Amino acid sequence: MPLVAEGxxxxxxxxxxxxxxxxxxxxxxxxxxxxxxxSGKTTLANVIAGSPSVSLKKGRILIDGExxxxxxxxxxxxxGLMLLFQSPPEIKGVKLSTLxxxxxxxxxxxxxxxxxxxxxxxxxxxxxxxxxxxxxxxxLYREVxxxxxxxxxxxxxxxxxxxxxxxxxxxxxxxxxxDIDGLRVVGEIISRMKREGKSVLLITHYTxxxxxxxxxxxxxxxxxxxxxxxxxxxAEEIDRxxxxxxxxxxxxxLNND
Amino acid sequence: xxxxxxEAIRRFLPSPELKLPEGFSSSGYFIIKGKVEKSxxxxxxxxxxxxxxxxxxxxxxLEAYERLRFPNWVVGVEELNIDEIAHYVRPDAGLARxxxxxxxxxxxxxxxxxxxxxxxxxxxxxxxxxxxxxxxLGIKKLLEEKKVIMLPMEEAVQRYPDIVKQYFNKxxxxxxxxxxALHTALWSGGVFVYVPKGVRIPQPVEAFFFMASALEGQFExxxxxxxxxxxxxxxxxxxxxxxxxxxxxxxxxxIYAHRGSKVKFVTLQNWSGNVxxxxxxxxxxxxxxxxxxxxxxxxxxxxxxxxxxILRGDNSRTSIYTVSISNGKxxxxxxxxxxxxxxxxxxxxxxxxxxxxxxxxxYRGLVRISKGSMNTVVSSSCDSLILDxxxxxxxxxxxxxxxxxxxxxxxxxxxxxxxxxxxxxxxxGLTEGEAKSLMVLGxxxxxxxxxxxxxxSVLNSVVQLEFSKIGGTG
Ligand SMILES: Nc1ncnc2c1ncn2[C@@H]1O[C@H](COP(=O)(O)OP(=O)(O)O)[C@@H](O)[C@H]1O
Ligand SMILES: [Mg+2]
Numbered sequence: 001m002p003l004v005a006e007g008x009x010x011x012x013x014x015x016x017x018x019x020x021x022x023x024x025x026x027x028x029x030x031x032x033x034x035x036x037x038x039s040g041k042t043t044l045a046n047v048i049a050g051s052p053s054v055s056l057k058k059g060r061i062l063i064d065g066e067x068x069x070x071x072x073x074x075x076x077x078x079x080g081l082m083l084l085f086q087s088p089p090e091i092k093g094v095k096l097s098t099l100x101x102x103x104x105x106x107x108x109x110x111x112x113x114x115x116x117x118x119x120x121x122x123x124x125x126x127x128x129x130x131x132x133x134x135x136x137x138x139x140l141y142r143e144v145x146x147x148x149x150x151x152x153x154x155x156x157x158x159x160x161x162x163x164x165x166x167x168x169x170x171x172x173x174x175x176x177x178x179d180i181d182g183l184r185v186v187g188e189i190i191s192r193m194k195r196e197g198k199s200v201l202l203i204t205h206y207t208x209x210x211x212x213x214x215x216x217x218x219x220x221x222x223x224x225x226x227x228x229x230x231x232x233x234x235a236e237e238i239d240r241x242x243x244x245x246x247x248x249x250x251x252x253x254l255n256n257d
Numbered sequence: 258x259x260x261x262x263x264e265a266i267r268r269f270l271p272s273p274e275l276k277l278p279e280g281f282s283s284s285g286y287f288i289i290k291g292k293v294e295k296s297x298x299x300x301x302x303x304x305x306x307x308x309x310x311x312x313x314x315x316x317x318x319l320e321a322y323e324r325l326r327f328p329n330w331v332v333g334v335e336e337l338n339i340d341e342i343a344h345y346v347r348p349d350a351g352l353a354r355x356x357x358x359x360x361x362x363x364x365x366x367x368x369x370x371x372x373x374x375x376x377x378x379x380x381x382x383x384x385x386x387x388x389x390x391x392x393x394l395g396i397k398k399l400l401e402e403k404k405v406i407m408l409p410m411e412e413a414v415q416r417y418p419d420i421v422k423q424y425f426n427k428x429x430x431x432x433x434x435x436x437x438a439l440h441t442a443l444w445s446g447g448v449f450v451y452v453p454k455g456v457r458i459p460q461p462v463e464a465f466f467f468m469a470s471a472l473e474g475q476f477e478x479x480x481x482x483x484x485x486x487x488x489x490x491x492x493x494x495x496x497x498x499x500x501x502x503x504x505x506x507x508x509x510x511x512i513y514a515h516r517g518s519k520v521k522f523v524t525l526q527n528w529s530g531n532v533x534x535x536x537x538x539x540x541x542x543x544x545x546x547x548x549x550x551x552x553x554x555x556x557x558x559x560x561x562x563x564x565x566x567i568l569r570g571d572n573s574r575t576s577i578y579t580v581s582i583s584n585g586k587x588x589x590x591x592x593x594x595x596x597x598x599x600x601x602x603x604x605x606x607x608x609x610x611x612x613x614x615x616x617x618x619x620y621r622g623l624v625r626i627s628k629g630s631m632n633t634v635v636s637s638s639c640d641s642l643i644l645d646x647x648x649x650x651x652x653x654x655x656x657x658x659x660x661x662x663x664x665x666x667x668x669x670x671x672x673x674x675x676x677x678x679x680x681x682x683x684x685x686g687l688t689e690g691e692a693k694s695l696m697v698l699g700x701x702x703x704x705x706x707x708x709x710x711x712x713x714s715v716l717n718s719v720v721q722l723e724f725s726k727i728g729g730t731g
Contacts (some may be wrong), residue, residue, distance in 0.1 A: 051680050077686035085684075089677050093699020099685060102695060106686035114691055114721065143699070164685065 001064035002026045003048070003081065003168040003199065008059035010047045017043045019224040020058075023201075025168060030190060030200045030213060034235070035221035036243040036254060041203045042086050044221065045172045048201075049083035050076050063168070077107065080167030084157040084174060086203075091144035096156060099144050100126050100163045107164050129162040134185055150177030158189050169193060170201040175209050187212025205243075207235040220246065227252050275498045275529070277469060278365035285349035286388065292340040295319065298442050301345045305411055305445070308418060318431040318441035325435040333559040333588045334533050336503050343473045344443050346388035352409060353393045356385075363387050370496065372465060379711065380492075381460040382407045386477055387467050389445040400458070406451040407462060410478050413449035420451065424480055428511035428567075429539040436535045436561075440476050440507045447477035447508070452487040452518075461490035461523075461709075466508070468532065471500035479510045483518035483546070490709070493524040496556075503531045503558070512540035514548050516570065521549040523712055527556035527719075530587070536562040544570030544599065551708050554581040554589050555719055563621060565594035568602035568633070576605040578704055580716065583616025583648070584723050592621035592653075593637070597630040597663070606637035609704055611697050612648035613724070622654045626663040633660065639669040642700045644693055672700070694724035 003025040010018040017040045025031050035041050047054045048061055050073035060069045063079045071079075091099070101122060102114045110118055117123075127137050133155040145153050154174055161169055174186045190200050190213040202215060210232070218235055220228040222243070227250050228234055237246055247254035289300050298319050302312040353359045356373055367373070367385055376383045382400050384407070385393040391409035400407060406417070414421050431441035448464045468475050483489055497504065506528065514520045520540065528534055534557040540548040550564035566575035577593035595604040610618035620639045641650035652669050674696055682692030697720050698705075705713040 049684050051684075052676055053680065072688075073680060073683040074686050074688050077684065083684045085681065089675075089681050091678055091681065091696065091699075092672060093702060094682075094695050095699070098695060098699070099682070102687055102691065103685035106691075114687075114695070160685065 003064075003201070004060075004062040005044065005048055006060045006062065008044070008047055008061075009057045010043060010054050011057060012043055012054045017054075017224050018047065021221070021224070021226055023219060023226065025199045025201050027199055028194065028197050029216040030194055030202055032202045032204060032210070032215035032218045032235070033221055034205055034218060034238060036205060039221045040224040041205075041221055042172055045083055045170045045201070045203055048170060049073055049081065074106070077103075077164070077166070081170070082161055082164055082166035082168070083170045084161055084172060086172035086176065088145045088153045088157055090146045092146060094144050095141055096144050097126060097140040100140075100160060103160070103164050125163060129159040132162065132185075132189065133159045134181070135159060151179065151182050154178055155182065155185070158186065162189070166198065168199045168201070170203070172203045173205070174202070175204055175206060183209060184212055207239045210235055222247060222252055222254060225252075275369070275496060277498055278362050278369070281362040281365075281469070283346075283348070283470060287347040288343045289345040290343035293319070293322070293344065293439070293442070297344065301443060301445065304345065304347065307411065307414055310418070310422065311414055314426060315442045315444075318438045321432050322435060322438035322442055325438055327435055331561065337505060337533050339439070339474075339505070341472065342505055343470075344476070345445055346470070346473055347390050348387050348392060350387070350390075350392045352391060354395070356393055356395060359385075359393050363392055366467060366469070367393065370465065370467075375463070379460060380463050381458050382462040384409065384448045384464045385467070386446045386465065388469060388473065389475065391446055391448070397460075399460075400462075403456045403458070404453050405456060405458065406449065408449045410444075410447040410449050410480065413480070417449075417451075420482070421449065421480070424482060424511060424513055425478075426511070428513060428541050429509055429537050436507050437509065437537045440478070440509050440537060443474065443476045444478040444509065445476055447479040449479075450481045450489070450491065452483045452489045454484045455486045456484075457488035458490070461492045463492040463494065466493075466495040468497040468504050468506065468528070471502040471504050471531070474505040474507065477508045479508070481510070481512045481520065481522070483512070483514050483520045485515045486517040487515075488519040490521040491523065492712075493522070495526055495528055497529045497532055499529045500531050503533055505533050506557075507535040507537075509537040510539070512548060514540060514542045514546040514573075516543045517545045518543075519547045521551075521709075522564075523551045523553075523709065525553045525555070525712065525715060526560065526562070529556060530558055530585070532557045534560040534562070536560070538562065538564040540564075540566045540575070542566055542568050542570060542573035542575055545572045546570060547573070548575045550575070550577045550593070551712065552577075552579045552591065553712070553716055553719075554579070554591055555723070557587070559588045559590070561590045563592045563594055565596070566604065568595065568597040568599055568604060568630070570602075571599040572601045573599050574603045576607070578708065579608045580701060580704060581608075581610040581618050582720070582723060583611070583618050584613045586615045588617045588619070590619040590621060592623075594623040594625075595635055596623075596625045596627070597633045597635065598627050600629070600631045600633070602630060602633040604633075604635040606635075607704060608637070608639040609701055610639075610641045610650055611644065611700065612641065612650050613644035613693070615647040617648065618650045620650075620652045620654070623657070624655070624665055624667075625657040626660045626665060628659040630660045631662045633663040634665075635663070636666045638667070640700065641669075641671045642697065643671065643673045645674075690724050694721045697724055
């Protein structure tokens, strides 16, 4: 069963940003959503995850066939969705381990005592998820994202995804701000998630991740609309001639009004 | 949750759910109510059968009360009409020395607060005040062996007049403000504790105050004297069921820490949401003594409380922690005062406030270093956390430094929780309330590590319960 955004029209800050987006993330696939800056990729991710900063004017969000449009973000998480932020905010006072334990408990329905460690293996799980993304254990005891570099924030997002164990992962530009090693790690994690049968909605405007993980399908978002869908040939075209040429060929406007 | 934690929570957190037991009746209670005037004060004194000197003190305080103006910064008490409430309510119960002997309906309240378990497990002594009088006093052998005196305040007035006279109202004189004067004119209940020289009590003693009815005043007076090189921890808890109208609390705590002694005084105030709460708390610290205050203000509609220490002696120390939570249309006007007179004294104020759902916190602080209080160091820090746009926090620190060698620092920070923070946490599966409670706990962390473990775990649970109620659908 898929994750579906159906005919989504959405506004943020009083501005119409998404103008009728339909998109389906099928089980076990990696779907890349590409598009130039400002095309609405983050807004799309936010609306799927249920951000209160975006108001959905039309359309629906479905998880495994269930309409979750009216559900708050946390309820969507319980149904298997997770959004990794493009720019994760700093959460003062809350340690990464605290957030990981709380979300682990919630996802597994152990919410009676948010911070209780019911599964003693949780610490080794946390440590190994950090080591996979190349962060030391010490990050567990740091406040979430506080003073993290751009790359460290991205790594921490991925580590949290491994702890939470979602079914549908939306990654909003997991590759921005990462060095070569970081890119490889992200690519490997996505491949691993795919192997485990998870679905990944990979938002990016570069094709550089695709050498480690090939998306099954690619959709291109411009000015709040999906303007092209297809396979790797789209990535190759973007790489070769850029978004403006693609827009020209498709006969659509590239820039925002 | 451990059993201990559950027990502690029941003890300090009952207000929203707390109900008086079935069959509870206050019809046999002796009540003195109405206009606060000489005849009323005399009647209270008579009811207590107290010595002439105490009546004289009350009447002098009454004069001051009549003379002193209502402090103009006090807000949120419009409903309060001092002359309409019951000032003295004596329950139909004597002083029990074993909790099984408390009359049944009051005993049920006592049990519902889990006090018997706490007493057995963790306390060296406990007093339980119901309305205006102490109805139970439980003392462990240890206290008797060490000649510690722990008594209802009235009994101390009768039995140890010389000691009481020496300290009562001397640490916090009634003339300082209208509510201190009112308290002194009407006081009833509270405990007296004297710790002899060199005696250290390993377990805390506790006083618990309960107000069962609306339109009632509670004016308990606690006097704690730690003689030289002694050590004591005192826990104060309070609770009340939700009423239809307000009730009024105007208590006083006086602490005298003699040379080399250590006193820790911990309060977890969780009155129900219709209590108007004033409190007058002050300690005097002699040479090499240490006084620590922890004031956790969670409940009540309006609270005015500022634990204060006078660092009279050389090398005396104090730390004052206040944690104030205003969740909902509540006001906490809290703070701390340190007045340093001795040399090489040290003080630390840490104030943390959390405002949510239209709540307001005000910090009012005073640090005064008198000339001659050489090399004294006082730091204060005020952190406020504001959870939404409807809530606010105000900070009024005030320093008066007359001594050049002293060093005083003040720092204030305000943090807010934005929708973006909340969305981030919610995208990890937490409800809005859970997200808030984690952020609040994180905010309190440096205080939580510094206070007795049991209190830390209670505060921790208080926060989780306070904030997980709100905003969540889970
Ligand atoms: N809260 C907001 N208020 C006003 N404009 C916004 C808001 N959020 C996004 N936008 C605008 O909407 C457009 C799409 O933004 P975004 O979804 O972040 O694009 P992308 O992620 O593709 O770079 C941009 O022009 C951006 O400035
Ligand atoms: Mg973006």
